[in-house]
Amino acid sequence: MPATDPYTVQLAPSVHAYVQPDGGWCLNNAAFLSDGESTVLVDTAATERRAQLLREALLATGAPPPRTIVNTHHHGDHTYGNAVFTPEATVVGHEACRREVLAAGRQLDLIWPETEFGDITITAPDLTYSERLTLHAAGTEVRLIHPGVAHTVGDTIVHLPEHGIVFTGDLIFSGGTPFLPMGSLSGSLRSLALLRSLDATTVVPGHGPVTDPSAYDATERYLRYVAALAETGRAKGLTPLETAQGADLGEFAELRESERLVANLHRAYAELDGLPAGSPLDLVTVFTDMTVMNGGKPVACHA
Numbered sequence: 001m002p003a004t005d006p007y008t009v010q011l012a013p014s015v016h017a018y019v020q021p022d023g024g025w026c027l028n029n030a031a032f033l034s035d036g037e038s039t040v041l042v043d044t045a046a047t048e049r050r051a052q053l054l055r056e057a058l059l060a061t062g063a064p065p066p067r068t069i070v071n072t073h074h075h076g077d078h079t080y081g082n083a084v085f086t087p088e089a090t091v092v093g094h095e096a097c098r099r100e101v102l103a104a105g106r107q108l109d110l111i112w113p114e115t116e117f118g119d120i121t122i123t124a125p126d127l128t129y130s131e132r133l134t135l136h137a138a139g140t141e142v143r144l145i146h147p148g149v150a151h152t153v154g155d156t157i158v159h160l161p162e163h164g165i166v167f168t169g170d171l172i173f174s175g176g177t178p179f180l181p182m183g184s185l186s187g188s189l190r191s192l193a194l195l196r197s198l199d200a201t202t203v204v205p206g207h208g209p210v211t212d213p214s215a216y217d218a219t220e221r222y223l224r225y226v227a228a229l230a231e232t233g234r235a236k237g238l239t240p241l242e243t244a245q246g247a248d249l250g251e252f253a254e255l256r257e258s259e260r261l262v263a264n265l266h267r268a269y270a271e272l273d274g275l276p277a278g279s280p281l282d283l284v285t286v287f288t289d290m291t292v293m294n295g296g297k298p299v300a301c302h303a
Contacts, residue, residue, distance in 0.1 A: 004020065004027060006018060006019060006054070007019055007021075008061070009210050011031075011202055011204070012160075012163045014033050014034055014138065014139055014140065015033045015160065015163055015165060016032055016058075017029060017030075017204045017210050018031060018054055018057055019208075019210065020045070020050070021209075022175075022208075022302075023173065023174065023175060023176050023205075023207035023208035024176065024256050025077075025300060025301050025302055026046040026077045026108070026112070026301040026303035027046075027302050028043060028046065028077040028078050029043070029204060029206060029207060029208075030044060030054055030078075031167050031204055032058050032061075032066065033138040033139075033142070033160070034061070034063035034064065034138050034139075035140075036062065036063070037064065038064070038137055038138050038139075039058065039064055039065065039067060039068075040066060040067070040068045040069075040135065040137050040138045041058065041066035041068070041085060042069075042072065042158050042167050043069075043071060043072055043079070043169070043206075044071075044078065044079060044080065044082050044084065044085065045081040046076060046077035046080050046108065046115075046117065046301070046303040047081070047116065047118050047303045048080075048084060048117065048119050048120055049116070049118055050081065051081025051084040052084060054081065055084060055085065065085065065089070066089045067089055067090065067137070068090050068092060068135065068137055069082060069085055069091045070091075070092050070093065070135075070142070070144060070156060070158055071091060071125055071156065072167065072168075072206065073093075073094075073097055073100075073151060073152045073154055073155045073156065074093075074096075074098075074104060074152060075152070075170070076104065076107060077108070078169070078170075078206070079101055080117060080120050080122075081120075082123035082124075083120065083121040083123045091124065091126055091127070092125055092133070093124075093125030093127075093128060093154065093156060094125075094128060094144075094146050094154040094156050095128040095129065095130055095154070096152075096153040096154030097124075097152075097154030097155075097156065098126075098128050098154070099154070100152065100153065100154055101122065102122070102124050105122055108301065111301070112300070117303075129144060129146070131146055132145050132146070141161060142158060142159075142160060143159040143160075143161060144156050144157070147187070147190065147191035147195075148190060148191070149183055149184040149187040150184060150190070150191040151170040151171050151178075151179065151182070151183045151188065152170075152182045152183045152278070153277075155191070156169060157194070159198050160200075161198075164200050164201040165201075165202045165204065166195065166198055166200035166202070166203055166204070167204045168203060168204065169206045170207065171188065171191050171192075171195065171205075171206070171219075172195075172205035172206060172211075172216070173205055173206060173207045173208055174205040174207065174208025174209050174210075174211045174215055175255065176255055176257055177222070177252070177255045178219060178223065178260070179257075179264070180226075180263065180264045180267040180268075181263045181283070182278070182281075183277070183278055184271065184277035184278055185226060185227060185230075185271055186271060186277065187277050187278075188223055189220065189223050189224075192216045192219060192220050192223075195213075201213070203215050208256075221251070222252055222255070226264045226268055227268055229247055229265065230243065230265050230268030230269055233265065233269075234269055234272055240262050240269050240289065241262055241289045241292060243265055244261045244262035244265055244289070244293055245292075249261070257299070258293070259290040259291075259293035259294040259299060261293065262290055262292075263290055266281055266285070266286050266289070
């Protein structure tokens with residue numbers, strides 16, 4: 001099958017993950033849980049077509065259309081498809097997620113103008129929370145936890161304690177390079193401690209195949225590598241791009257989207273400069289530097 005053919009994984013009798021290989025740019029994961037009467041959907045997709053495929057896969061399991069959508073963060077690959085399921089579904093997210101969805105608008109179209117995103121109406125969460133929120137829906141307890149600023153300023157961890165399942169959003173990329181420019185390096189490290197404390201045995205990342213808690217260790221090693229690299233490069237007076245160009249990726253060379261290293265260094269440098277977590281970076285510079293790291297080719301949306 002082509003690398004982009006999505007598939008569904010049953011994690012528990014009432015819980016499914018929806019995986020879009022290979023998990024690269026714009027190929028996110030979603031999930032849904034249903035008791036046959038009500039359904040909760042975790043994230044949507046980057047394009048109208050892919051959101052419709054997600055809807056078809058959900059209905060094919062016998063689940064009814066979702067009454068509730070949880071967005072793990074504001075990025076368009078996780079939220080553009082919200083409108084395919086509304087107004088029948090209520091969209092839930094962190095209060096900062098709502099703010100960032102509205103502020104970003106159709107940002108993906110600006111980054112990837114050649115991608116056919118379809119008939120997309122930006123649809124932000126209409127029910128928000130600040131720290132924690134528990135839903136009793138689809139026959140189970142669904143805990144929503146804000147880890148603080150991490151991948152973005154408005155991340156949500158979705159924890160199903162009775163099933164030992166956690167949906168991490170983009171706090172975890174399984175087989176892919178983490179992406180920090182809209183969040184925090186130190187906050188991402190703190191989020192790993194929170195994830196470990198949940199004791200979930202099944203980990204559904206924001207991108208890449210379903211995994212287990214070993215993904216936390218792999219992510220931590222990479223984040224600490226970036227932190228050390230930033231400290232050394234900044235002390236030498238190098239720019240994030242110069243530091244990235246001279247870096248030895250070592251064990252991380254096989255991760256997808258290795259060009260994200262320079263984006264992550266921009267965030268690490270900002271933190272070393274004392275800027276607050278999640279403070280806006282110049283995304284034109286970030287994506288320009290990633291283009292350089294990608295051999296002069298702009299990074300491509302694979303949706």
